[in-house]
Amino acid sequence: MKSFFRQHIEKIISLTDEEFDFIYSHFTPKKLRKHQFLIEPGDSVVNDYFVLSGCLKAYQLDKNGKMHILQFAMQDWWITDYQALYKGINATIFLDCIEDSEVLCLSLHDREKLCSELHKIEFFFRKKSNGGYVALQQRILSLLTSSASERYEQLLQLYPQLFQKVPKQLIAAYLGVSRETLSRLHSQAK
């Protein structure tokens, strides 16, 4: 698990054993059960979470109680309420587990400490953020330019593993379609 995390970082920067141990010492492992919440609206948010195993979702409920999914996170992904974490305001989203999961917690404080002490890791986090920015832009373009069935196909292309783990009604809530419509898109196989 530790080596898996190291590989994740070493996709972007290379590390000595001492550097990795130093970095790793700032993280706290946490085991979570299905349905367990990490964040609820109103909470103060101190951590970013790196997913070692399992699957989580970040979402909001609208005024009719309908769920809208901002983000999934599987193995290898980072997730939290970034608005709350970065701006120091209360959470506006729910973050919970779709299945039993393990995460590594990193407080914002420790992240900033790491970044100021180790230039390399600041490079890592900058690259991660840049990559995330591009991914979000692509999702916005997908929402603006594509129909429900096109968006479904795009998501399937991009993250096929997701469809093994996540019920289709959650896929629908991520794509911005009703579960009924998503089901019909399938049967009609457009």
Place this chain on the structure above:
Amino acid sequence: MKSFFRQHIEKIISLTDEEFDFIYSHFTPKKLRKHQFLIEPGDSVVNDYFVLSGCLKAYQLDKNGKMHILQFAMQDWWITDYQALYKGINATIFLDCIEDSEVLCLSLHDREKLCSELHKIEFFFRKKSNGGYVALQQRILSLLTSSASERYEQLLQLYPQLFQKVPKQLIAAYLGVSRETLSRLHSQAK
């Protein structure tokens, strides 16, 4: 103009005169006329652009020729085709001027050089990227959870200056509504 740019950076980090001059020496000013293109699909993209004055838009055309706006950029904003820039692939968006504009160009190469030579500026760009990430997440939530008229109100709240510069049909293309629907939302004043 130069001091305006310096202020922009000093909102996040503080600089000595030498440091600022060093940073500024990596930027190239460029004047642009209304309708002028900075990027078209297929182009290779080497620069990020910081807007000194004017207003630009980044957009795609869908298969029916309809425009969908990914991003506006007014004074103080950064804009480019980030996917193309970061991944080193060809552009997939148009970037052009809504009015006469002035920008500062920074090549990716120079940005990376700056970041490796001056830890402070890497901090700056990391914070910028984090902020941008949060803004995009909020836009996705807005697209998922809100109706056309709610999205209009949210945008008006967030960037009132935008409505002085940008014709409503472009606002519509940003919100993901037809210009006719946007016009009707107004008259009905929901």
Place this chain on the structure above:
DNA sequence: AAAATAATGTGATGTAGGTCACATCAAAAT
């Protein structure tokens, strides 16, 4: 200042996708 071009408003009509209702099937929980 005139001509050309772009922006906006508004009616009539079309449609993708939403909502509601209920049936079936799968998976947890006791």
Place this chain on the structure above:
DNA sequence: ATTTTGATGTGACCTACATCACATTATTTT
């Protein structure tokens, strides 16, 4: 193993919003 709870499918109907068409009013361009 049985009960409870959640996931999926499908029909009937509804509604935001899109599209098309044309009139009106700004804003550029020459």
